[in-house]
Amino acid sequence: MSDKIKVIVTGSTGMVGEGVMHECLRSDAVAAVLVINRKPGGVSHPKLKEIIHADFFDLSPIESQLAGYNACFFCLGISSIGVSKEDYDTFTYELTMHAAKTLCKQNPEMTFDYISGAGTDSSEKSSQHWARVKGKTENDLMKLPFKKVYAFRPGFIKPTKGLKHTHSFYKYINWFFPIGRALYPSGFCTLEELGQAMIKSVTVGDPKNILEGQDIIALAKS
Template identity: 65%
Template sequence: MGKTRSENHVIITGTTGMVGEGILIKCLESSEIDSILVINRKPCGYVHPKLKEIIHQDFLNLSPIENQLKGYNACFFGLGISSVGVNEDTYYKMTYILTMHVAQTLAKLNSGMTFCYVSGSGTDSTQKGRLKWARVKGKTENDLMKLPFEQVFNFRPGFIKPIERQKYAHKFYKYINWMFPIGRRIFPNGFCSMDELGNAMINTLSHNNERKVLEGKDIIALASEPS
């Protein structure tokens, strides 16, 4: 008799953005994922038997929905903003404070949870570099790994090739996707596909008690692991 697979119940944030939506698509398609909860400020537009959606405006106050966040063994955190055109205080609040609040809440409610955070290529783990955004991302990664999760994976993708059927992919991608195979050959650590990022996150669930920072090559390798 074959080994019985453990059930996987996943929370995904940011599914009205390109990265979160791509992760959602891969989880909906995966036989490894049994149920999905998405938390959004507006409807994501997807309907599926294993999908549940909570519309919630204030991610800095999760107390009204806390009871609905129990019973999950993973969070794929795709929520975030660009630092371009955003003042430092707002970027810090929406990147560090918001992420840590959600993570601390989930760590309290769910023992044995895997937390996957979408960070970014160039993130500064030392928190001492000259780029403010890179220091903030680095602090977020470092402090997530201190929380009492079963495991934490910080993903640092660079250029991400979206899935063609995505609704929330930036329009400019259709004009620059031709660059992907060239960039992949020249700088493989900076180019991965949304398929690879989603599959890599799903494959973290077969690991045990790890805390890792995953650059582009690591994401590609993890995506290719047998489930």
């Protein structure tokens, strides 16, 4: 694809979404970025448009504003820690599928990139509930009539310096990143690499639908 792309980013008030949005805003390959947030993200940029919308289970009030985009980088989600299985299902599977179906209807030629996670189980038979739910979400997204669907499965993500929404967990163990990257490259990528790989999934493409850590790094460099 030679033309510049227009992308939608969800979850930009979280660490991953903010980092992906940051890469889109600084990329010459991206002409416009739309973020959908429950509250203002506080970022201003000539390429950026923000829609404030509280209910991701009902996108009908803003549906007409979601047309005309080449890609959605879906970075919205919750941790499985401290939430019930029912809530995790609702905010991981049901919310993602509702948003994806709405976007697919508006943009049938869209590439949909879903932030999943290392350890996700495509067979949906794992003893880990979160891994089964993520696997089901990936599988059902790939059944939708998008141009392309990619599931990104990063492990440890090194935050981008200077951004607002870095998890404290990552701040305290960043020192371990070079060691982990050397010993287990597939489990360690930077947020910059993740964002660049998502952009490249639209502009360059990848033969794989599921991108593990090393795939993410390779696509970012392509």
